[in-house]
Amino acid sequence: MVDSNFSSINNLPPTDTTYSFEDGSLGCWQIGSEAGSALGLRLVNSTDLAHDGIRSLDLDLDLAQPPLEPRARLEHLTSQPLEGIQKLSAWVYIFPEAQPAALEVQFFVESTSGTRNLSATQVIQTGAWNYLEAVIFTPDASQASTQKIGLEVRLPGNSELAEFKGIAFVDQFRVEGKP
Numbered sequence: 001m002v003d004s005n006f007s008s009i010n011n012l013p014p015t016d017t018t019y020s021f022e023d024g025s026l027g028c029w030q031i032g033s034e035a036g037s038a039l040g041l042r043l044v045n046s047t048d049l050a051h052d053g054i055r056s057l058d059l060d061l062d063l064a065q066p067p068l069e070p071r072a073r074l075e076h077l078t079s080q081p082l083e084g085i086q087k088l089s090a091w092v093y094i095f096p097e098a099q100p101a102a103l104e105v106q107f108f109v110e111s112t113s114g115t116r117n118l119s120a121t122q123v124i125q126t127g128a129w130n131y132l133e134a135v136i137f138t139p140d141a142s143q144a145s146t147q148k149i150g151l152e153v154r155l156p157g158n159s160e161l162a163e164f165k166g167i168a169f170v171d172q173f174r175v176e177g178k179p
Contacts, residue, residue: 020055051093063103074153083145085149
């Protein structure tokens with residue numbers, strides 16, 4: 001099921017593509033939401049920090065342990081399904097407002113039927129560029145028609161931090177399909 005509250009693109013992107021964000025726009029990237037609540041504070045195309053080039057996406061984070069939402073989500077909704085996604089990758093830099101922390105990042109693809117396929121969780125430290133990639137999704141994303149791609153940042157369930165505020169810079173988000 002596709003959420004009609006999300007904007008979508010008019011032209012189908014190729015299955016093998018890299019989003020570099022160098023055009024200065026958000027493209028069709030947006031803050032994800034769940035049950036009517038935004039999973040992130042603000043999303044902008046930024047020149048503050050980039051891994052390659054001069055621009056990246058800047059997702060402001062305000063993560064808190066329950067009862068608040070301990071995660072933020074960046075996603076891209078396509079107007080037409082993508083077929084056979086094999087791998088997602090991106091460069092991610094988490095800039096902490098105060099204390100450094102270990103955060104979890106997980107890629108996802110969502111099929112046209114609404115099934116969310118998740119990658120393995122990766123733990124990253126704040127204050128450095130981290131290259132992240134996902135080649136295995138549960139269930140297998142290569143067999144489904146994908147309508148949405150993205151990544152989620154969250155406090156680990158066993159974190160001693162009650163909250164984390166900062167910025168997630170995302171650059172060079174790559175989608176690779178079947179050869």
